[in-house]
Amino acid sequence: ETGVTQSPTHLIKTRGQQVTLRCSSQSGHNTVSWYQQALGQGPQFIFQYYREEENGRGNFPPRFSGLQFPNYSSELNVNALELDDSALYLCASSLDRTLYEQYFGPGTRLTVT
Amino acid sequence: AQSVTQLDSQVPVFEEAPVELRCNYSSSVSVYLFWYVQYPNQGLQLLLKYLSGSTLVKGINGFEAEFNKSQTSFHLRKPSVHISDTAEYFCAVILRFGNEKLTFGTGTRLTIIP
Numbered sequence: 379e380t381g382v383t384q385s386p387t388h389l390i391k392t393r394g395q396q397v398t399l400r401c402s403s404q405s406g407h408n409t410v411s412w413y414q415q416a417l418g419q420g421p422q423f424i425f426q427y428y429r430e431e432e433n434g435r436g437n438f439p440p441r442f443s444g445l446q447f448p449n450y451s452s453e454l455n456v457n458a459l460e461l462d463d464s465a466l467y468l469c470a471s472s473l474d475r476t477l478y479e480q481y482f483g484p485g486t487r488l489t490v491t
Numbered sequence: 492a493q494s495v496t497q498l499d500s501q502v503p504v505f506e507e508a509p510v511e512l513r514c515n516y517s518s519s520v521s522v523y524l525f526w527y528v529q530y531p532n533q534g535l536q537l538l539l540k541y542l543s544g545s546t547l548v549k550g551i552n553g554f555e556a557e558f559n560k561s562q563t564s565f566h567l568r569k570p571s572v573h574i575s576d577t578a579e580y581f582c583a584v585i586l587r588f589g590n591e592k593l594t595f596g597t598g599t600r601l602t603i604i605p
Contacts, residue, residue, distance in 0.1 A: 382534075411593070420495075420581050420595030421535070436592060468534055477585050477593050478523050478542060482534040 380405055382471050382483035390489045391459050399454040399486045403471030409433075410452040411480065412444060415466040427452055428475050456488075464490045493518040493584050497596035504572050505604045512567040512599045514556075514582030521587035524565040526556055529579040529598075538580075541565065552576070577603045 383402045391397050403410050409428045413421035423436035427446035441457040450471075456463055466487050470480040494517045504510045516522060523542050527535040539550025546558040556567045565582060582596040 384534075418597075420583075420597050423592045423594070434592060470535075478525070478540060480537075480593070482527075482536070484534040 382469060382481050384467075384469055384483040384486050386486060387484070388487045388489075390491065393459055393461060393490055395459050396455065396457045397459060397488060399456075399467050399469075399488070401452045401454070401469035401471075401483055403450045403452070403469075404481050407471035407473050407481070408450050409472045409475050410446055410450065411470045411472070411477070412452070412454050413468040413470070414438070414463075415468060415485070416462075417465070421468055424454070426475070433475060459490045461490050464488060493522060493586060493594050495582050495584050495594055495596035497582055497599050499599050500597065501600045501602065503602045503604055506574060507571050509570050510568065510572050510576075510601065512580050512582075512601065514565045514567065514596060516563050516565065516582075516584045518563075518584065518586065522584045523587055524556075524558060525583040525585075525593075526550065526554070526565075526567050527581045527583060527595075528552075529581065531578070535581065538567070572601070572603050574603050574605065576601060 385400045411426040412424040415421040425435040426433045430446045443455045446452045466485045468485045470482045472480045496515045525540045526538040539548045541548045541558045549555045579598045581598045585593045
């Protein structure tokens with residue numbers, strides 16, 4: 379059984395560019411949640427995907443979007459990058475939207491210059 | 492909406508001493524409570540969770556937490572810390588019914604002094 383994996387590990391982008399982050403869920407899990415963790419802060423919920431549909435969203439603008447694929451892997455896309463988007467992006471997988479049994483990946487560190 | 496407060500941003504503790512990391516939450520309805528640990532340059536690992544039943548919850552690595560409904564607290568404790576416990580600790584809450592959002596506190600950095 380493989381755990382949650384994320385790619386890339388680190389990424390540097392310029393303000394205004396677009397970025398795609400990837401997450402592979404734990405085997406058997408059909409729900410993926412994405413979080414943004416700014417330096418010195420706790421993770422903030424971005425959105426959740428369940429069976430390829432968005433199932434809840436936090437207070438993030440529409441330029442943050444996502445996808446979930448039939449194999450339940452997921453992408454987080456951010457358009458028109460801003461300096462404040464610099465953060466650690468975490469994904470977590472679970473079964474049937476059960477957030478009390480989530481497993482987190484190691485995260486992608488995004489730096490916007 | 493629910494919220495979580497971790498009053499101590501940093502806690503230094505001598506090795507083998509006991510530690511308590513404080514967490515208070517705010518919610519008008521029943522909640523589930525969690526403690527996560529984040530080691531440097533890593534993701535989050537679940538230490539323990541309270542869903543129902545006994546208010547004293549035991550987790551991994553010798554940690555335990557006590558749910559106190561009247562004080563809306565869920566403090567994390569360990570009787571004797573080790574160097575390897577140096578990490579960031581996050582308290583989190585989710586509503587028992589509805590609301591798919593897991594809300595985290597701002598974290599407490601635990602530093603173990605040899």
